[in-house]
Amino acid sequence: MLRLIVTRISTAAAAIFGASILAFIFLRVTPGDPARLIVGPLASAKTLEAQRHAMGLDQSLWTQYRDFITSFIHGDWGFSYSAGRSVAGEIGSRLPATLELGLYAFVLAFVAALVAALLVTYRRRKEADNAARLFAFTALGVPPFWAGLLLLLIFSEHLHLLPGPEGRLSLATQPPGKITGFYTIDALLHGQLATFADAVRHLILPVLAFALVPFGYLFRLLRANLLEVSREQYLLVARSKGLTEWTAFRRHALPNACLPALTASGLMLGQLIIGSVLVETVFNWPGVGEYVVTAITRQDYAVVQTFVMLSACAFVLANAAVDVLYGVIDPRVRVSAAA
Amino acid sequence: MEGEGLTSEAIDGPRPGHGRDCVRAVGTVMSSEGLTADVGSQVAVTRERRGRWERSSGLLRLAIEDRLALAGLIVLSVLIVLAVFGPLLWPQDPLAVKLSHTLQPPSFAHPMGTDGVGRDVFARFCAGARTSLIVATMVVLVSGVAGGAIGLVAGLSRGLTGVVLMRAMDAILAFPPLVLAMAVTLGLGAGVTAATIGIAITTVPYFARIIRSDVLRIRGLPLVEATVALGASKSRLIGRHVLPATLPTVLVLGTAAYGDAILTLAGLGFIGLGVQPPAPEWGTMITQGLQYALSGQWWVGVFPGLGVLGAVVGISLIGDRMRDLIDPTGTALGS
Numbered sequence: 001m002l003r004l005i006v007t008r009i010s011t012a013a014a015a016i017f018g019a020s021i022l023a024f025i026f027l028r029v030t031p032g033d034p035a036r037l038i039v040g041p042l043a044s045a046k047t048l049e050a051q052r053h054a055m056g057l058d059q060s061l062w063t064q065y066r067d068f069i070t071s072f073i074h075g076d077w078g079f080s081y082s083a084g085r086s087v088a089g090e091i092g093s094r095l096p097a098t099l100e101l102g103l104y105a106f107v108l109a110f111v112a113a114l115v116a117a118l119l120v121t122y123r124r125r126k127e128a129d130n131a132a133r134l135f136a137f138t139a140l141g142v143p144p145f146w147a148g149l150l151l152l153l154i155f156s157e158h159l160h161l162l163p164g165p166e167g168r169l170s171l172a173t174q175p176p177g178k179i180t181g182f183y184t185i186d187a188l189l190h191g192q193l194a195t196f197a198d199a200v201r202h203l204i205l206p207v208l209a210f211a212l213v214p215f216g217y218l219f220r221l222l223r224a225n226l227l228e229v230s231r232e233q234y235l236l237v238a239r240s241k242g243l244t245e246w247t248a249f250r251r252h253a254l255p256n257a258c259l260p261a262l263t264a265s266g267l268m269l270g271q272l273i274i275g276s277v278l279v280e281t282v283f284n285w286p287g288v289g290e291y292v293v294t295a296i297t298r299q300d301y302a303v304v305q306t307f308v309m310l311s312a313c314a315f316v317l318a319n320a321a322v323d324v325l326y327g328v329i330d331p332r333v334r335v336s337a338a339a
Numbered sequence: 340m341e342g343e344g345l346t347s348e349a350i351d352g353p354r355p356g357h358g359r360d361c362v363r364a365v366g367t368v369m370s371s372e373g374l375t376a377d378v379g380s381q382v383a384v385t386r387e388r389r390g391r392w393e394r395s396s397g398l399l400r401l402a403i404e405d406r407l408a409l410a411g412l413i414v415l416s417v418l419i420v421l422a423v424f425g426p427l428l429w430p431q432d433p434l435a436v437k438l439s440h441t442l443q444p445p446s447f448a449h450p451m452g453t454d455g456v457g458r459d460v461f462a463r464f465c466a467g468a469r470t471s472l473i474v475a476t477m478v479v480l481v482s483g484v485a486g487g488a489i490g491l492v493a494g495l496s497r498g499l500t501g502v503v504l505m506r507a508m509d510a511i512l513a514f515p516p517l518v519l520a521m522a523v524t525l526g527l528g529a530g531v532t533a534a535t536i537g538i539a540i541t542t543v544p545y546f547a548r549i550i551r552s553d554v555l556r557i558r559g560l561p562l563v564e565a566t567v568a569l570g571a572s573k574s575r576l577i578g579r580h581v582l583p584a585t586l587p588t589v590l591v592l593g594t595a596a597y598g599d600a601i602l603t604l605a606g607l608g609f610i611g612l613g614v615q616p617p618a619p620e621w622g623t624m625i626t627q628g629l630q631y632a633l634s635g636q637w638w639v640g641v642f643p644g645l646g647v648l649g650a651v652v653g654i655s656l657i658g659d660r661m662r663d664l665i666d667p668t669g670t671a672l673g674s
């Protein structure tokens with residue numbers, strides 16, 4: 001077990017190290033002078049030189065890389081001129097919005113995928129299966145921002161059921177006092193039901209747009225797992241000892257089919273990062289992804305650089321954690337990993 | 340497993356956390372050992388290999404027998420026809436601004452309406468199809484060849500080279516795919532070439548990993564020993580025995596990578612890093628459509644999204660059917 005943890009952590013560290021080099025190469029070394037971007041096209045050569053010096057761009061590549069990594073580790077992620085404050089501060093204040101959106105989307109995606117996969121594999125109706133598969137393919141093939149556009153068109157512009165792209169709350173609604181940063185939970189904790197209802201109404205469409213991809217992925221995964229497990233002999237044994245079909249399925253097939261879905265939680269984090277970039281802008285959702293997109297259009301590269309590095313770290317660590325956790329739950333993995 | 344410590348495949352089959360379809364394909368490929376099951380005699384080996392060839396070449400024909408796959412094939416064919424013959428079928432300039440005809444709803448004159456500056460959306464749709472399909476094709480070719488070469492070298496070398504190459508692949512896989520493509524595109528300066536390179540870089544590791552694990556598996560088969568014993572050169576061994584054996588899995592992964600590339604290109608376009616306006620591209624067209632959607636001009640943004648959806652779903656339906664054929668134990672409901 002210890003060996004599994006050590007190997008997994010060292011490969012994760014190696015991957016993050018490699019990733020930092022890649023990020024450094026593409027965001028710092030490739031053409032385009034960051035100093036020129038900051039001082040503007042009209043600045044004199046002297047100003048440019050001073051800026052380059054201030055940014056350390058006149059140092060050797062190795063020194064630059066070292067500085068890049070040290071300041072990143074120290075949480076010194078630079079100043080974001082598009083937000084007018086430090087990158088760390090801005091990301092920190094926007095994170096709850098992204099997490100709230102992502103959390104509800106994944107809960108929805110998982111529950112829906114589980115129900116759909118169960119219906120399809122338990123009943124074994126060919127037509128239902130084809131329909132569900134086609135829907136899963138569609139969910140995976142839809143660009144999330146386009147799904148958001150369609151949802152807005154239908155539910156906001158056409159049916160007037162839900163609010164348009166106005167962020168987390170209506171203009172007239174005050175945000176609840178901050179406890180967790182999740183408006184729905186904070187509103188409930190403060191007992192402000194009207195605020196809660198408003199937050200929910202604003203969440204529905206972005207959550208749906210966000211949930212499509214994870215739903216498609218989880219449905220396919222769970223369906224395949226359930227089909228595979230239902231061919232196992234222990235299921236035959238379970239049935240032959242007199243369990244009803246459903247009990248056998250629920251007690252023996254379901255847990256075993258869900259286990260591999262655990263590894264999908266690493267993937268889900270990647271989807272959270274990507275989804276936040278692709279969905280938030282559509283709904284003017286004040287999260288991290290919207291910030292990054294704005295930063296890109298305004299050439300605020302400190303933000304992009306931090307975002308790229310943070311995503312890699314979070315993604316790698318989450319996957320490592322999932323792998324280790326999986327080893328804890330499933331002893332077979334430990335054996336094959338140590339081999 | 341393959342003695343390189345604990346990779347994700349060792350644990351769960353699909354590497355958790357990357358391009359949607361690629362994960363799916365990698366997962367299957369890893370579990371499709373049955374395809375090239377151990378074979379005893381040289382005769383059996385030859386037969387097995389020929390069978391594989393036939394299966395690969397017949398894949399498309401068999402794909403047609405599945406109704407969903409057939410639907411995918413039709414949708415994709417329509418898009419290809421529009422991309423290739425669009426300018427002949429619909430001779431309107433996708434860039435021609437006509438300020439007297441802005442935001443016209445779909446009609447006979449403009450089947451998909453016109454956009455905010457009066458450009459014909461259908462002409463732009465066709466041109467966008469061309470961009471997407473060309474970029475995706477380039478991505479699959481480039482990353483397939485590069486990833487194939489890396490996987491081959493990594494699988495065949497017993498020394499440091501293989502380890503270093505696969506660590507480099509791990510570094511690429513450390514990013515959520517869109518994020519790396521974003522960084523590369525930003526570094527190289529937004530545009531269609533940069534986007535193609537960025538997407539190709541994120542796709543290379545999938546090919547490298549699959550080819551490498553295939554090579555490692557094949558290297559252990561008796562056929563390799565027999566071929567070497569017969570005096571075959573290394574290049575003959577690779578060209579005649581190792582590479583052909585990886586073909587089916589590579590084909591399936593190729594379809595997955597193709598769909599991912601189209602989606603990522605649209606995503607980059609949406610962020611503003613892909614194809615630069617005024618050049619028509621589906622992702623940027625959706626972004627432009629966003630500002631008109633809430634004032635009722637739905638056609639500006641809806642049609643390009645349909646294009647992305649059709650292309651991606653089309654290719655994945657075909658790929659899924661091909662995968663079922665390669666790995667019959669897989670996901671069919673019938674058993």
